[in-house]
Amino acid sequence: MALPPYADPLERVWHRTYQVICALVFIFLIAPILIVIPLSFNVEPYFSFTEKMVRLDPTGYSLRWYDTLLTFGMQAPDVPREGAWYSDMWANATWVQAAKNSLIIGFWATIFATVLGTLAALGLSRPEMPYRRAIMAILISPMIVPIIIIATGMFFFYSNPCGIIGIECGRLTSTYLGVILAHTILGIPFVIITVTATLAGFDQSLIRAAQSLGANPRTVFFKVVMPLILPGVVSGALFAFVTSFDEVVAVLFIAGPEQQTIPRQMWNGIREQISPAILAVATILVVISIALLTTVELLRRRSDRLRGVTGR
Amino acid sequence: MADVALLTTSDGRPLAQALVQAQARARRRAFFLVLPLLLFVIFSFILPIGQMLHRSVYNDGFSASAPELGAWFAQNPASTPPDEAAFAALAADLANMQANRLAGEAGTRINYVIPETRSLFTRTARDAKNLTPPYQAALLAVDPKWGDPALWQAMRAASSAYTLDFYLVSADFQRTADGSIERVDENRQIYIALFVKTFILSAIITVLCLLIAFPVAHLLATLPMAKANLLMILVLLPFWTSLLVRTTSWMALLQGEGVINDLLVWIGAIAEDGRLRMINNQTGTIIVMTHILLPFMILPLYSVMKVIPPSYARAARSLGATSWTTFRRIYLPQTLPGVAAGSLLVFILAVGYYITPALVGGADGQLISNLIDFHMDRSNWSMAAALSAMLLVGVLILYWLYDRLVGIDRLKLG
Numbered sequence: 181m182a183l184p185p186y187a188d189p190l191e192r193v194w195h196r197t198y199q200v201i202c203a204l205v206f207i208f209l210i211a212p213i214l215i216v217i218p219l220s221f222n223v224e225p226y227f228s229f230t231e232k233m234v235r236l237d238p239t240g241y242s243l244r245w246y247d248t249l250l251t252f253g254m255q256a257p258d259v260p261r262e263g264a265w266y267s268d269m270w271a272n273a274t275w276v277q278a279a280k281n282s283l284i285i286g287f288w289a290t291i292f293a294t295v296l297g298t299l300a301a302l303g304l305s306r307p308e309m310p311y312r313r314a315i316m317a318i319l320i321s322p323m324i325v326p327i328i329i330i331a332t333g334m335f336f337f338y339s340n341p342c343g344i345i346g347i348e349c350g351r352l353t354s355t356y357l358g359v360i361l362a363h364t365i366l367g368i369p370f371v372i373i374t375v376t377a378t379l380a381g382f383d384q385s386l387i388r389a390a391q392s393l394g395a396n397p398r399t400v401f402f403k404v405v406m407p408l409i410l411p412g413v414v415s416g417a418l419f420a421f422v423t424s425f426d427e428v429v430a431v432l433f434i435a436g437p438e439q440q441t442i443p444r445q446m447w448n449g450i451r452e453q454i455s456p457a458i459l460a461v462a463t464i465l466v467v468i469s470i471a472l473l474t475t476v477e478l479l480r481r482r483s484d485r486l487r488g489v490t491g492r
Numbered sequence: 493m494a495d496v497a498l499l500t501t502s503d504g505r506p507l508a509q510a511l512v513q514a515q516a517r518a519r520r521r522a523f524f525l526v527l528p529l530l531l532f533v534i535f536s537f538i539l540p541i542g543q544m545l546h547r548s549v550y551n552d553g554f555s556a557s558a559p560e561l562g563a564w565f566a567q568n569p570a571s572t573p574p575d576e577a578a579f580a581a582l583a584a585d586l587a588n589m590q591a592n593r594l595a596g597e598a599g600t601r602i603n604y605v606i607p608e609t610r611s612l613f614t615r616t617a618r619d620a621k622n623l624t625p626p627y628q629a630a631l632l633a634v635d636p637k638w639g640d641p642a643l644w645q646a647m648r649a650a651s652s653a654y655t656l657d658f659y660l661v662s663a664d665f666q667r668t669a670d671g672s673i674e675r676v677d678e679n680r681q682i683y684i685a686l687f688v689k690t691f692i693l694s695a696i697i698t699v700l701c702l703l704i705a706f707p708v709a710h711l712l713a714t715l716p717m718a719k720a721n722l723l724m725i726l727v728l729l730p731f732w733t734s735l736l737v738r739t740t741s742w743m744a745l746l747q748g749e750g751v752i753n754d755l756l757v758w759i760g761a762i763a764e765d766g767r768l769r770m771i772n773n774q775t776g777t778i779i780v781m782t783h784i785l786l787p788f789m790i791l792p793l794y795s796v797m798k799v800i801p802p803s804y805a806r807a808a809r810s811l812g813a814t815s816w817t818t819f820r821r822i823y824l825p826q827t828l829p830g831v832a833a834g835s836l837l838v839f840i841l842a843v844g845y846y847i848t849p850a851l852v853g854g855a856d857g858q859l860i861s862n863l864i865d866f867h868m869d870r871s872n873w874s875m876a877a878a879l880s881a882m883l884l885v886g887v888l889i890l891y892w893l894y895d896r897l898v899g900i901d902r903l904k905l906g
Binding site: 184186187191194198199201202205206208209210212213215216219226227228229296297299300302303304306308309310313315316317318319320321322324325326327328329330332333334335336337338344361362364365368373376422425426428429433443446447450451454458459461462465466469470472473476477 | 515518519521522523524525526528529530532533534536537538539540541542543544545547704705707708711721723725726727728729730732733734735736737738739740741742743744745747749750751753754783786787806809815840841843844845846847851861864865868873876877880883884887891895900901903
């Protein structure tokens with residue numbers, strides 16, 4: 181923001197102060213996230229910078245925590261790193277298992293949330309939609325209701341899902357399906373919000389134009405609507421994925437030992453014995469989130485361009 | 493005009509009727525698109541929560557294992573002192589509890605209302621089958637507590653599975669011997685105190701977020717777009733970064749041996765033995781939650797500030813207002829919708845927070861969610877449900893307010 185030419189000296193001083201305050205806030209926002217990256221390369225088991233690290237001495241840095249991460253839980257971590265070692269790691273390393281689980285659960289939760297959420301957003305964006313406000317409030321509520329209440333509710337319900345009609349039909353706790361369904365619920369508000377936001381700028385006359393040119397509803401959807409809302413759908417899907425990828429409370433309550441995810445494993449690590457290996461995981465996750473954020477930003481700009489919106 | 497026929501469609505139907513039908517069809521179509529998700533949310537989200545909340549008024553821990561006593565309570569009005577028949581029923585039920593290993597559960601149910609009664613049940617039940625008539629004397633010999641009118645009052649209340657006891661306990665009330673309801677001693681009022689603390693901490697966090705977010709949102713809204721987009725990424729990155737990652741890095745920063753303390757010692761601001769305690773207490777909860785919730789304040793503020801025309805401020809200045817007056821009288825009132833949206837959202841999210849207080853809150857930085865988890869851990873399901881219900885009501889009121897003031901469809905994420 182440029183200072184107007186008529187500003188008096190006091191205003192100039194205030195303007196400088198204001199800029200410094202903003203800079204400090206940005207540091208407050210970003211520094212805690214970036215600080216884990218150098219700390220994760222610490223050769224010592226400390227959570228602070230050692231003297232060697234400050235002097236940028238290469239012997240102060242190492243990959244030992246990444247190594248710990250990879251070998252933790254392996255049956256024979258000390259054999260030479262050849263075929264057997266790699267298959268051992270793939271099959272047994274705790275964090276590799278957690279990563280696999282996170283990806284499986286995140287993938288299916290994202291698919292379910294995106295398909296159901298996009299359909300619903302299409303309906304909600306129609307001007308004819310009855311009870312729009314109430315239904316919207318219900319569908320967004322998983323984002324608002326405290327997670328501990330959601331998790332305890334699901335814990336009881338999933339222990340005996342048919343109990344409500346008085347029969348036994350197995351359980352959803354300690355199953356992949358249970359965790360996936362819970363994460364689907366948590367991801368839905370994000371899909372609804374991003375897709376309805378995209379549809380808010382959608383020109384409904386495009387649909388009528390396509391219909392008047394003889395397109396059937398299917399063609400209209402796939403050739404006209406879908407390409408225009410795709411950026412919103414993809415960023416909604418990414419939000420849903422990140423929500424699942426970062427979720428720990430529902431996993432704590434619903435998952436069994438087979439469904440331990442990365443956040444669940446981190447939770448263990450932080451609560452029991454915190455070691456810099458956690459910082460190594462954190463660094464990997466920060467890199468992933470930077471990649472995801474970049475994708476979403478690019479998509480958003482593309483979406484704005486497609487819709488002819490200039491500026492933010 | 494009478495000879496003008498009713499307007500009709502090409503196939504001869506009256507136009508008004510055709511329009512009504514077409515509109516109904518359009519409404520149905522829109523509704524059917526939403527229906528699958530709505531059903532899914534109702535069945536795997538609303539129903540489970542409702543079922544869980546049902547536990548806050550329903551607990552058959554005592555009533556299911558004490559049928560004889562239940563029958564005696566049903567026959568005798570509330571003011572009847574327990575007679576020999578009542579003690580006989582109690583002895584029979586205790587023996588039955590021991591046989592089915594239910595004494596602990598039944599004792600736990602009474603324990604909610606009268607502390608330290610669980611062991612009384614388990615202890616007495618162990619030898620219940622050896623009790624001989626007269627039962628009143630026999631039971632009083634085991635423990636004189638069995639003659640306590642308050643205990644009988646509690647058992648009478650618990651002999652029905654439906655109860656409001658858990659709400660009483662959650663609001664720091666207890667039953668007295670004559671069945672009336674009174675506040676518990678001041679130093680035992682933990683639940684209301686924790687609710688109050690949760691709301692106060694959330695309010696502090698909301699105010700901190702607002703103070704920190706306001707200048708930044710203003711900067712982002714007034715900078716040229718290219719620069720603003722770049723800085724926006726700095727706001728969105730924390731938003732996209734895992735909650736556990738952010739909490740972990742704050743632990744590394746705030747620890748006694750952490751980065752901030754090391755830095756302060758190094759520049760000589762504090763002594764080596766005067767390291768600040770910034771984690772595992774309320775300070776930790778406040779700092780970390782402020783950081784985590786900050787984007788939820790910046791984004792709504794920004795989207796409101798972005799559309800405030802700068803010409804109003806210029807007009808005010810040209811009419812002689814000082815920059816402070818311009819800010820206070822012209823700019824600030826126009827940002828209020830954003831302030832309301834951001835503050836409500838941050839407050840709602842803060843009140844239900846669980847992970848961060850659990851990890852960095854220590855003993856005094858815990859919020860109500862953590863207490864719910866505490867009761868879940870100990871299988872005190874009805875207590876957890878009652879506390880959940882109270883928290884949920886608070887959150888839903890705020891959510892309703894948010895919808896009224898801001899509108900849910902105006903919620904934006906980046």
